[in-house]
Amino acid sequence: VSAPGGVGSPGGSTVGRVGVVGAGQVGTALGMALRGAPGVDDVAVADRDRGRAEEAAARGAGRPVDLEEALAADAVVLAVPVPEIAGLCRRRGRDLRAGALLVDTGSAKRTVVEAMARWIPEEVHAVGGHPIAGTERPGPEGASPDLLRGVPFVLCPVRDDPAAMERAAAVVEAAGARPVAMGAADHDRVLARTSHLPHAAAAALALVVRRAGDTLPVRDLVAGGYRSATRVIASDPVMVSGFLTANAGEVRAAIDELLRGLEEVRAALDDGPEATDRLIGRARAAREWAAG
Amino acid sequence: VSAPGGVGSPGGSTVGRVGVVGAGQVGTALGMALRGAPGVDDVAVADRDRGRAEEAAARGAGRPVDLEEALAADAVVLAVPVPEIAGLCRRRGRDLRAGALLVDTGSAKRTVVEAMARWIPEEVHAVGGHPIAGTERPGPEGASPDLLRGVPFVLCPVRDDPAAMERAAAVVEAAGARPVAMGAADHDRVLARTSHLPHAAAAALALVVRRAGDTLPVRDLVAGGYRSATRVIASDPVMVSGFLTANAGEVRAAIDELLRGLEEVRAALDDGPEATDRLIGRARAAREWAAG
Numbered sequence: 061v062s063a064p065g066g067v068g069s070p071g072g073s074t075v076g077r078v079g080v081v082g083a084g085q086v087g088t089a090l091g092m093a094l095r096g097a098p099g100v101d102d103v104a105v106a107d108r109d110r111g112r113a114e115e116a117a118a119r120g121a122g123r124p125v126d127l128e129e130a131l132a133a134d135a136v137v138l139a140v141p142v143p144e145i146a147g148l149c150r151r152r153g154r155d156l157r158a159g160a161l162l163v164d165t166g167s168a169k170r171t172v173v174e175a176m177a178r179w180i181p182e183e184v185h186a187v188g189g190h191p192i193a194g195t196e197r198p199g200p201e202g203a204s205p206d207l208l209r210g211v212p213f214v215l216c217p218v219r220d221d222p223a224a225m226e227r228a229a230a231v232v233e234a235a236g237a238r239p240v241a242m243g244a245a246d247h248d249r250v251l252a253r254t255s256h257l258p259h260a261a262a263a264a265l266a267l268v269v270r271r272a273g274d275t276l277p278v279r280d281l282v283a284g285g286y287r288s289a290t291r292v293i294a295s296d297p298v299m300v301s302g303f304l305t306a307n308a309g310e311v312r313a314a315i316d317e318l319l320r321g322l323e324e325v326r327a328a329l330d331d332g333p334e335a336t337d338r339l340i341g342r343a344r345a346a347r348e349w350a351a352g
Numbered sequence: 353v354s355a356p357g358g359v360g361s362p363g364g365s366t367v368g369r370v371g372v373v374g375a376g377q378v379g380t381a382l383g384m385a386l387r388g389a390p391g392v393d394d395v396a397v398a399d400r401d402r403g404r405a406e407e408a409a410a411r412g413a414g415r416p417v418d419l420e421e422a423l424a425a426d427a428v429v430l431a432v433p434v435p436e437i438a439g440l441c442r443r444r445g446r447d448l449r450a451g452a453l454l455v456d457t458g459s460a461k462r463t464v465v466e467a468m469a470r471w472i473p474e475e476v477h478a479v480g481g482h483p484i485a486g487t488e489r490p491g492p493e494g495a496s497p498d499l500l501r502g503v504p505f506v507l508c509p510v511r512d513d514p515a516a517m518e519r520a521a522a523v524v525e526a527a528g529a530r531p532v533a534m535g536a537a538d539h540d541r542v543l544a545r546t547s548h549l550p551h552a553a554a555a556a557l558a559l560v561v562r563r564a565g566d567t568l569p570v571r572d573l574v575a576g577g578y579r580s581a582t583r584v585i586a587s588d589p590v591m592v593s594g595f596l597t598a599n600a601g602e603v604r605a606a607i608d609e610l611l612r613g614l615e616e617v618r619a620a621l622d623d624g625p626e627a628t629d630r631l632i633g634r635a636r637a638a639r640e641w642a643a644g
Contacts, residue, residue, distance in 0.1 A: 324559065
């Protein structure tokens with residue numbers, strides 16, 4: 061594959077100039093990881109909040125620039141909350157250079173891929189992207205250059221454009237992550253369960269405990285179980301609300317599955333100690349299978 | 353308060369010889385924390401599995417002894433899963449010395465306090481206890497001397513016996529923890545929500561993700577949210593099943609509250625982005641209130 065502007069092709073070509081839009085945790089970490097990586101000529105980072113772009117730059121994420129300059133790069137990465145990605149595609153899609161790569165980092169992919177297909181010109185190579193990484197610490201101060209190291213970075217095709225997938229994979233590899241090609245619908249089904257549902261469950265759990273606190277001394281007795289189970293809800297609320305909304309259909313289905321799972325737990329309690337032993341054993345094996 | 357046998361009284365008296373029954377994570381940590389503490393003359397640790405008692409001893413939790421010797425101490429701590437505590441009280445309550453202190457570390461207190469009231473002779477000072485500490489790493493190898501440092505250690509009265517509460521508090525303070533007096537029923541209501549419910553939710557979540565794995569590539573994309581939300585289910589399954597069963601009534605009520613909480617999340621998704629923003633904001637504030 062030969063790529064326009066000397067940018068991106070598998071096996072030995074370059075990523076070129078990278079423009080990161082959004083100096084949150086992931087955007088900053090991506091800038092840090094890409095700066096100085098082989099094939100990367102320059103990393104520029106833009107944010108609606110100029111101070112945040114400067115903070116990211118101070119942490120080593122690249123030059124702070126305005127949106128125009130970031131969008132003029134050879135490889136543009138939109139690292140903003142999911143609902144903002146569609147808006148940027150619509151309003152600024154025509155500002156991208158012909159032959160440039162566009163990829164994002166949002167945690168819901170179907171709405172993003174649809175927006176890219178609709179608003180990004182055909183001569184731009186557009187790919188939906190999602191690194192399976194991130195902690196609850198928002199902003200540049202939560203970023204580290206190792207955040208993306210070795211993590212799966214999902215890439216979802218927008219059009220029949222193999223060069224787009226290859227060039228996106230080159231960016232992902234330059235950042236030290238592992239490209240995983242997958243359709244947007246499958247991605248959203250999986251993430252609804254492995255990420256969005258834990259956020260929904262954490263929200264519900266936090267509300268239950270808060271209400272119990274009206275009549276009981278729960279604050280004195282918050283156990284580690286509560287802390288780890290609700291950790292994710294401490295994340296940037298705009299990001300969380302954004303991906304829950306963007307993936308609402310699958311999240312609703314996943315919530316229904318969780319309701320049934322909780323009813324199974326309750327039924328085991330009704331059935332007594334042996335049924336509860338069996339259920340906990342099954343759940344433990346299930347966790348071991350997924351994350352052991 | 354003057355205590356029989358020169359053991360335990362507030363302000364300057366001694367804990368005496370401690371016998372820990374159960375060399376799990378908490379029993380081992382307690383032995384480690386008490387060994388050499390002011391007022392503690394000796395720490396002995398027993399376990400049904402003699403090798404585990406020796407492992408705990410090797411980590412600094414005290415002398416490995418058999419059950420008889422541990423039960424002959426001035427202060428006996430039952431650090432075994434909740435269902436075993438009642439059995440030990442019934443079978444071995446009469447082996448305790450007159451004037452000795454008996455306390456446990458189980459995560460459900462009503463059934464324990466009832467068993468103690470029924471089976472422990474009046475001349476023994478019995479108290480239900482629960483340190484709000486512990487991680488998912490079971491056994492002596494999960495223990496550290498700092499596990500209990502500064503954590504709330506709930507003490508639940510069994511009978512009208514202020515000396516029992518004072519002596520239990522002295523043991524708790526010698527271990528570096530913070531005694532919190534509370535009725536067993538209130539304890540169980542609180543812990544059902546701050547600990548047992550996160551375990552139930554983690555079990556349900558693990559089952560949902562396991563099932564999704566039958567048709568979707570979830571294993572490649574397990575996010576940090578899933579890991580932290582389900583961490584607690586990696587704990588010792590006998591312990592988890594034990595406290596869920598022992599506190600089944602309150603856990604059932606808490607599960608019902610979580611079902612309603614999840615329905616709130618679903619309703620917010622149905623209502624759209626602004627309702628979802630508001631719900632996530634409320635959940636975040638709730639978590640901040642409890643664990644911020």
